[in-house]
Amino acid sequence: MKLLEDAILQRGRVKDGDVLKVDAFLNHQMDVPLINEIGKEFYRLYKDQGVNKILTIEASGIGIACITAQHFGVPVVFAKKTQSRNIDGPVYTSKVTSFTHQREYDIIVSKSFLGPEDRVLLIDDFLARGSALLGLIELVHQSGASIVGAGICIEKGFDTGGKLVRDSGVPVESLSIIKEFRDGKVVFAD
Numbered sequence: 001m002k003l004l005e006d007a008i009l010q011r012g013r014v015k016d017g018d019v020l021k022v023d024a025f026l027n028h029q030m031d032v033p034l035i036n037e038i039g040k041e042f043y044r045l046y047k048d049q050g051v052n053k054i055l056t057i058e059a060s061g062i063g064i065a066c067i068t069a070q071h072f073g074v075p076v077v078f079a080k081k082t083q084s085r086n087i088d089g090p091v092y093t094s095k096v097t098s099f100t101h102q103r104e105y106d107i108i109v110s111k112s113f114l115g116p117e118d119r120v121l122l123i124d125d126f127l128a129r130g131s132a133l134l135g136l137i138e139l140v141h142q143s144g145a146s147i148v149g150a151g152i153c154i155e156k157g158f159d160t161g162g163k164l165v166r167d168s169g170v171p172v173e174s175l176s177i178i179k180e181f182r183d184g185k186v187v188f189a190d
């Protein structure tokens with residue numbers, strides 16, 4: 001998606017070799033018109049698949065998922081990263097290793113909000129090693145819901161996650177795919 005690639009080139013910053021900072025427009029300060037175009041594009045890609053729920057993971061997926069959900073007219077559920085006192089009753093749970101913080105944590109979703117009747121679109125900002133997405137996929141499997149696919153803003157095409165998730169049978173649509181970071185600059189896949 002050209003608009004997103006332009007934003008990455010103009011407003012993104014490469015840090016520590018393999019971390020792309022997009023906090024000027026995607027996951028700290030949020031460029032809402034841009035994210036609205038992202039949501040529109042996810043809708044175009046998945047509109048015929050009977051999506052009735054969008055699932056993401058806190059925190060940076062939530063804003064993107066909410067704007068996308070307005071195009072689908074469906075609710076958003078976000079996986080919480082720690083056991084919260086505010087959740088009563090039974091939960092689905094799985095483990096995720098954080099790419100950015102290099103530690104493992106539990107993610108949970110209340111059983112009230114995901115079940116066999118759901119057709120779920122997964123949304124996240126990044127796909128790198130795939131841990132976040134695979135954790136969400138595991139939650140959906142526990143719930144008996146169907147996974148329609150995943151919508152990712154930025155996939156690190158050089159990392160292992162894209163292949164892992166696609167090989168697991170989940171379709172992935174990434175709006176930008178990074179081939180490599182070369183001399184501190186982003187190079188996109190063709």
Ligand code: 5GP
Nearest residue numbers: 018019020099126127128129130131132161
């Ligand atoms: P994965 O679980 O696929 O390894 O990584 C996905 C998660 O790590 C995303 O939810 C995202 O928040 C974070 N992440 C991975 N790579 C980057 C990156 O280069 N920059 C930023 N800002 N976040 C990243």
